[in-house]
Amino acid sequence: MIFHVPVLVESVIHFLITNPEGIYVDGTIGGGGHADAILKGLDQKGRLIGIDQDDEAVLFCQKRFSSAGNQILILHNAFEHIDRVLNELSISEIDGLFMDLGVSSHQIDTIERGFSYMSDGPLSMQMNTHQSLDAREIVNAYSEEVLADLFYRYGEERHARRIARAIVQERQKKVIQSTGELANLVRRITPSRYHVKILSRIWQAIRIEVNDELGQLQRGFKRIYPYLKMGGRIVVIGYHSLEDRLIKRFFRGECATFSKMEKQTIPSGYDFRVLTRRVVRPNEEEIQRNPRARSARLRAAEKYMPTYFKTAENVR
Numbered sequence: 001m002i003f004h005v006p007v008l009v010e011s012v013i014h015f016l017i018t019n020p021e022g023i024y025v026d027g028t029i030g031g032g033g034h035a036d037a038i039l040k041g042l043d044q045k046g047r048l049i050g051i052d053q054d055d056e057a058v059l060f061c062q063k064r065f066s067s068a069g070n071q072i073l074i075l076h077n078a079f080e081h082i083d084r085v086l087n088e089l090s091i092s093e094i095d096g097l098f099m100d101l102g103v104s105s106h107q108i109d110t111i112e113r114g115f116s117y118m119s120d121g122p123l124s125m126q127m128n129t130h131q132s133l134d135a136r137e138i139v140n141a142y143s144e145e146v147l148a149d150l151f152y153r154y155g156e157e158r159h160a161r162r163i164a165r166a167i168v169q170e171r172q173k174k175v176i177q178s179t180g181e182l183a184n185l186v187r188r189i190t191p192s193r194y195h196v197k198i199l200s201r202i203w204q205a206i207r208i209e210v211n212d213e214l215g216q217l218q219r220g221f222k223r224i225y226p227y228l229k230m231g232g233r234i235v236v237i238g239y240h241s242l243e244d245r246l247i248k249r250f251f252r253g254e255c256a257t258f259s260k261m262e263k264q265t266i267p268s269g270y271d272f273r274v275l276t277r278r279v280v281r282p283n284e285e286e287i288q289r290n291p292r293a294r295s296a297r298l299r300a301a302e303k304y305m306p307t308y309f310k311t312a313e314n315v316r
């Protein structure tokens, strides 16, 4: 089984690597496809730290890159703890951060992980199998209102209320144990021609909640910023509109602090130069080759400070 086919590899390398001797972080190493390309873009002095919150990804990459020596270090962690990881390694500055969000093909294709509504597995959906919250708890313990809100906010699903109500009625009879049971219940009460879309949205919503995906992203961004060199890059691939919005705002939001700076406020926020005026998407040829690339959207930005604010104190 192929672990994962990396998407938009050339664009990632194009935007990410500014210094082949630099230190880079892959915050979601997965099967290491992008990591491999990043390593090829570095020279012997360059280093890559790869992290993932999934044990299976970490083990897979530790084997995959066993001959790369200390050019790459692969660690089990969540990218929201990226600052701790760098501190422990005594790294105070990095040249770039790459993140390829969401789930790997390996996770989707492993039935026991519960990431797919197309097969019957346990209701898990945990990327980090050491955490306690899982999909089973969400489906069986969250109130009807909270479930409906979750499906609406994280799944942008119109039938959110109806689905939440049906779940609560079903679980009064018996605990909902498997992905098959949940998928069948959703199929029973929604129009058949929309089943695929509705199930994808419900799965997306539960997965985001189980793994606190948006919270992780926000905290990760905030914590990495002080470690990014001036001119260092952040390149992120997102797969749904919620994370894409968050990435766009983060990059743009930092530019918004620029207006405060014009009012002579001391810069306390973050500043980026956005490098992708338009989001980068895979072309048809890539989508043909790898249908899972279809929803990928890449954005990149560079840490930046307007020249007239450059003083010995505020430039790291």
Ligand SMILES: C[S@@+](CC[C@H](N)C(=O)[O-])C[C@H]1O[C@@H](n2cnc3c(N)ncnc32)[C@H](O)[C@@H]1O
Residues within 6 Å of the ligand: 004, 005, 006, 007, 027, 028, 029, 030, 031, 032, 033, 034, 035, 051, 052, 053, 054, 057, 077, 078, 079, 080, 100, 101, 102, 103, 104, 105, 127, 216, 217
């Ligand atoms: C789309 S895959 C990455 C694929 C990878 N770029 C490759 O080429 O194989 C996403 C990976 O990110 C990991 N992940 C998602 N959120 C994470 C987080 N907050 N912290 C660490 N890893 C995370 C998942 O476990 C998964 O392995």
